[in-house]
Amino acid sequence: MNISVFCREATKDDLPAVLSLHEQLLLDEDKVLSLLDAEQIFERIGHYPYYKIFVAVQEGIVVGTFALLVMDNLGHMGAPSAIIEDVAVKPNLQGHGVGKAMMSYALKICSEKGCYKAVLSSNLKRERAHTFYESLGFERHGYSFLVSVPPDPWPK
Numbered sequence: 001m002n003i004s005v006f007c008r009e010a011t012k013d014d015l016p017a018v019l020s021l022h023e024q025l026l027l028d029e030d031k032v033l034s035l036l037d038a039e040q041i042f043e044r045i046g047h048y049p050y051y052k053i054f055v056a057v058q059e060g061i062v063v064g065t066f067a068l069l070v071m072d073n074l075g076h077m078g079a080p081s082a083i084i085e086d087v088a089v090k091p092n093l094q095g096h097g098v099g100k101a102m103m104s105y106a107l108k109i110c111s112e113k114g115c116y117k118a119v120l121s122s123n124l125k126r127e128r129a130h131t132f133y134e135s136l137g138f139e140r141h142g143y144s145f146l147v148s149v150p151p152d153p154w155p156k
Contacts, residue, residue, distance in 0.1 A: 017062035
């Protein structure tokens with residue numbers, strides 16, 4: 001069953017639905033932001049040159065979300081690149097075209113912005129997500145490295 005969805009830029013009013021979708025991305029010890037904290041961060045995001053939160057909507061209900069950051073580069077002859085983050089779809093609608101619609105929308109924006117690449121990362125445990133991204137043409141590429149940054153990582 002494929003459902004008809006459309007994607008649009010999220011508004012402050014969408015934040016409760018976005019936070020609800022983010023709950024499924026949490027690792028064991030993580031928590032979701034409070035609405036107040038999310039509103040403050042959402043306000044700051046609005047000041048970036050191109051960092052936007054999007055939602056997928058079906059019949060007036062937010063059923064998916066993702067974030068898209070397009071950044072300028074000095075390398076690659078100045079061509080921008082994009083990072084897709086925080087991709088989430090309501091669990092009961094996974095496998096029904098919502099994620100595909102969102103990624104198509106994201107990649108269309110990347111193309112319009114002249115990006116030479118779009119990247120995303122996915123937790124190693126999310127094997128279904130990996131299969132999904134590969135089905136859309138994403139390739140495993142290189143290594144992703146992570147370090148938790150303490151408040152003062154380089155004491156004087």
